[in-house]
Amino acid sequence: MSDIAINKPVAMAGPRGKRPRPLFSPRNIMIYGTLFVAAAYYLLPLYVMVVTSLKGMPEIRLGNIFSPPMEITFEPWVKAWATACTGLNCDGLSRGFWNSVRITIPSVVVSIAIASVNGYALANWRFKGSELFFSILVVGAFIPYQVMIYPIVIVLREMGIYGTLTGLIIVHTIFGMPILTLLFRNYFASLPEELFKAARIDGAGFWAIYFQIMLPMALPIFVVAMILQVTGIWNDFLFGVVFTRPEYYPMTVQLNNIVNSVQGVKEYNVNMAATILTGAVPLIVYFVSGRLFVRGIAAGAVKG
Amino acid sequence: MTGQAKAGRPNQLLRNLNAKIASIPMILTAVVIFFGGTLWTVLYSFTNSKLLPRLKFVGFDQYERLWAAPRWVISIENLAIYGFFSLIFSLVIGFVLAALMDQKIRFENTFRTIFLYPFALSFIVTGLVWQWILNPEFGVQSVVRSLGWTSFVFDPLYTPSIVIYGILIAALWQGTGLVMCLMLAGLRGIDEDIWKASRVDGIPTWKTYLLIIIPMMRPVFITTLVIIASGIVKVYDLVVAQTSGGPGIASEVPAKYVYDYMFQAQNLGQGFAASTMMLVTVAIIIVPWAYLEFGGGRKRV
Structure with missing residues (x-):
């Protein structure tokens, strides 16, 4: 039937397909014009950041923020990394960077490990009450963090890990759990059930099925989860401030302290260099991962 | 068995x-x-806890004090203004961009990458960049002035009455890419035949969008709305980075009020009461949505 529909225009000896549009039709000018203006707006801050960080302070005071640097200097970058001051210590952002690394890597590993096993259990090994707990978890994702922060402080204090990296890692695991569990549960539930049943008949148990069948099949979703968590945890500010001591402050907190410190002369070029350095990790993840990043954030919109 | x-x-x-x-x-x-x-937290919001949580109930005292505090009232006003405009603008901008992206354009991936990259950045980075761009001495204001318009004034971050709009600009820059992506996914999910039918009927494109496509995308809009709204209530880092709540208390937001009272002013009761109010705000948004989506019968599948 559809063949007839497709072949019909051929019979009418006229031109087929859409009328080719001229490149500079008013319609195209409007579409591309709007998109280019919008793109310029989105790119502007990145451009300003880079340009400012490559200028010397005298040039910043004289010129305007949009002009490209007359002489390029990398000094602000060095200073931002190694000697910028926050309060008493002056060892730059590098400390914050390494703290963020030490926070992000274990948090990502632990949260994904727990959530993937959990999502697998919820999808394939339901037990009485499992859906109830899961519902609480998902609803909990909408509760403002501020409501739960203080009880967590108390729990961590009782455990003797308040202010340590371990404590912060646990916090990231807790707040990453709703979205990650949802992600993994939905993914495992979408796999054909026969796969699971066949493995069961062959005598495989909970862990054997997880490690030998589910895990290898779920690699793409693991990558999505990793992107989600790396950017999310790296960009976190609130938990970093609340749950760690100053010597463990992650990069975002330290960046804010450097830029918004009241004492001393403001060095805008150093500030912008520090800002780029902090944004670099998620940006690299974003540009490298491309479509998977979109999939990761869209997962937030997927309903359970 | x-x-x-x-x-x-x-x-x-x-x-x-x-x-x-x-x-x-x-x-x-x-x-x-x-x-x-x-x-x-809700329980202890009815106590007079100061430095440490104590179970000494004082009824609604903390809430009365909260709503009598100018700083809290300003925080709520700011949240309302910020929330309202943030919702409207992100939906409109996000949808328009998505509709333009859906016209089978060239370089679609490039445009998408550009629109979405701010979303990968933290609010701290966003806030600091826009703090610099909106800096009256060096930023947009001074650039326009140096072009000859010497009386040009654009100084949101240092003008109490409009500071919240300065934050809004930064927030929209960061968040509209996500909305665009969600909308684009929604548009792509619409059957090509709908477009063909409306073209056959001679309905203009804008009218098709307004009267057919948007109503069809209702679920996408609602999901997006919930995502944006729950993000709005949490807004904290952006304000801390961009203005630290200033000038004065002009750009304070509820989340910052909670943090300051819990961890700096050591007035836990106030912090608990304020965070409970935040919870109530979220509940007002979420409960009707959850009811429509999961509760009120299974009319739509």
């Missing part, structure tokens, strides 16, 4: 044991932190 007499009641707990062990972290998080923690 399960009703074997041998496997009596006590063994019920041991069935499917591995799955239960695997779910322990989730159960603890859901019950202890999410449920218990929330209850705990």
Whole structure:
């Protein structure tokens, strides 16, 4: 039937397909014009950041923020990394960077490990009450963090890990759990059930099925989860401030302290260099991962 | 199978044991932190806890004090203004961009990459960049002035009455890319035949969008709305980075009020009361949505 529909225009000896549009039709000018203006707006801050960080302070005071640097200097970058001051210590952002690394890597590993096993259990090994707990978890994702922060402080204090990296890692695991569990549960539930049943008949148990069948099949979703968590945890500010001591402050907190410190002369070029350095990790993840990043954030919109 | 007499009641707990062990972290998080923690905070918001939480109930005192505090009232006003414009603008901008992207354009991936990259950046980075661009001495204002318009004034971050709009600009820059992506996914989900039918009927494109496509995308709009709205209530880092709540208290937001009272002013009761109010705000948004989506019958599938 559809063949007839497709072949019909051929019979009418006229031109087929859409009328080719001229490149500079008013319609195209409007579409591309709007998109280019919008793109310029989105790119502007990145451009300003880079340009400012490559200028010397005298040039910043004289010129305007949009002009490209007359002489390029990398000094602000060095200073931002190694000697910028926050309060008493002056060892730059590098400390914050390494703290963020030490926070992000274990948090990502632990949260994904727990959530993937959990999502697998919820999808394939339901037990009485499992859906109830899961519902609480998902609803909990909408509760403002501020409501739960203080009880967590108390729990961590009782455990003797308040202010340590371990404590912060646990916090990231807790707040990453709703979205990650949802992600993994939905993914495992979408796999054909026969796969699971066949493995069961062959005598495989909970862990054997997880490690030998589910895990290898779920690699793409693991990558999505990793992107989600790396950017999310790296960009976190609130938990970093609340749950760690100053010597463990992650990069975002330290960046804010450097830029918004009241004492001393403001060095805008150093500030912008520090800002780029902090944004670099998620940006690299974003540009490298491309479509998977979109999939990761869209997962937030997927309903359970 | 399960009703074997041998496997009596006590063994019920041991069935499917591995799955239960695997779910322990989730159960603890859901019950202890999410449920218990929330209850705990609400309960203690009725006490006069200062430096340490104490169970000495004072009724609604903390709430009366909260709503009498100018800083809280300003925070709520700011949240309302910020929330309203943020919702409107992100939906409109996001949808228009998505509609333009959906015209089978060239360089679609490039445009998408450009629109979405701010979303990968933290609010701290966003706030600091826009603090610099909006800096009256060096930023947009000074650039326009140097072009000859010497009386040009664009100084949102240092003008109490409009500071919240300065924050809004930064927030929109960061968040509209996500909305665009969600909308684009929604547009792509619409059947090509709808477009053909409307073209055959000679309906203009804008009218097709307004009267056919947007109503069809209702679920996408609602999901997006919920995502944006729950993000709005949480806004904190952006304000801290961009203005630290200033000038004065002009750009304070509820989340910052909570943090400051809990961890700096050591007035826990106020912090708990304020965070409970935040919870109420979220509930006002979420409950009707959840009801429509999951509760009120299964009319739509």
